[in-house]
Amino acid sequence: MKQLNVGLIGCGFMGRTHSNAHRKVGNFFNLEYQPVLKAICDFNAEKAGAFAKQWGFESVETCWKALLARKDIDLIDICLPNNLHAEVAIAAAKAGKMIICEKPLARDGKEAAPMVKAVEKAGVPNLVSFNYRRIPAVTLAKQLITEGRLGKIFHYRAKFLQDWTISKDLPQGGDALWRLDVKAAGSGVTGDLLAHCIDTALWLNGSINTVNAMTETFIKERKSNITGKVEKVGIDDACAFLCRFANGSLATFESTRYARGHKALYTFEINGEHASIFWDLHDLHRLQWFDHKDEGKLRGWRSIHVTDGDHPYMKNWWVPGLNVGFEHSFVHQLADFLTGVATGKPASPTFREALETQYVCDAVLKSAKTCRWEKVKQAKAQ
């Protein structure tokens, strides 16, 4: 087994999920490469030191430029707020490092496009962490669609609902709360939550041609943790949009952080000519399936418990009937990335593929301003 030395930047929420994946992947998947937790980097030295001890990193850096300059690092894993993705990823590509970058690729398409150029010019393996693709039930949905079991697809329906920003006393900026600060996040629920829904949808149902959106910012001003002053809120608190896919299907997407009672309700439903699929993050190991080809008197929605050995990724875990969870999607993502490095067939979504999601987000935010249908820019290589 070859060692692959990891330099992970950002020891917050995603720093933990990625560190967990680096530690576990070799235990559950037979891979040519074994990640080694070589260095953790965070500008908060105390946090980085404690994180290194807890997760077993060999060394600590407080400046990402110093980390990138190290010859003993093969892979840079970016778990930073959105405004730092572009600068770090472009520098990492120039330094010849492989890159895994958290989603969204950047704050908007204009910022993301040079990242795609940089990794393609450097020829370094690259992946964006749209981890929901790797939840076994979602991967199973992809297999069923690819096998043509749904037939022609008519509808795609997705939502991602939360309720954690309803209080007007919540400040903006800093750890986790950078999501409320438009300078750090780029946008609100569109780049944060809908980006996940859009990535899954592009993967399952192909390209989106046009969108028509509305957004709202319910709390207009919040105290900034950075300046200490009350400042205008620049993010979208809620967003809903209609869109048309290239395959002719129609879709609705909705996201908000103001749906009281919902913490992370990500659901999608797809209706095809022969069958329908429904998935719910709160019941993530199940895929709801309706097949019109079933015998009439037995026809109905089936709840498939996606834990069998022949379900995606599941033979690598326990025995049939035992669930896996959210964190496993990051292990699967890393296993696929490392397999891609070994075989030369890159895992998806690459930076270029994730640029497509960014362009959909751009069109959504533009449409919310213009109150018109907007075309989505194409991200495919010329």
Ligand SMILES: NC(=O)c1ccc[n+]([C@@H]2O[C@H](COP(=O)([O-])OP(=O)(O)OC[C@H]3O[C@@H](n4cnc5c(N)ncnc54)[C@H](O)[C@@H]3O)[C@@H](O)[C@H]2O)c1
């Ligand atoms: N895939 C998913 O399901 C998912 C879930 C949550 C977040 N994310 C994405 O992951 C990224 C990080 O989000 P998070 O929730 O982990 O954020 P977080 O606030 O929990 O952690 C960010 C970390 O980055 C550090 N940091 C900030 N600026 C830095 C700098 N200049 N140099 C070094 N360290 C710095 C902070 O100290 C903090 O420890 C974001 O892009 C977010 O959109 C993805």
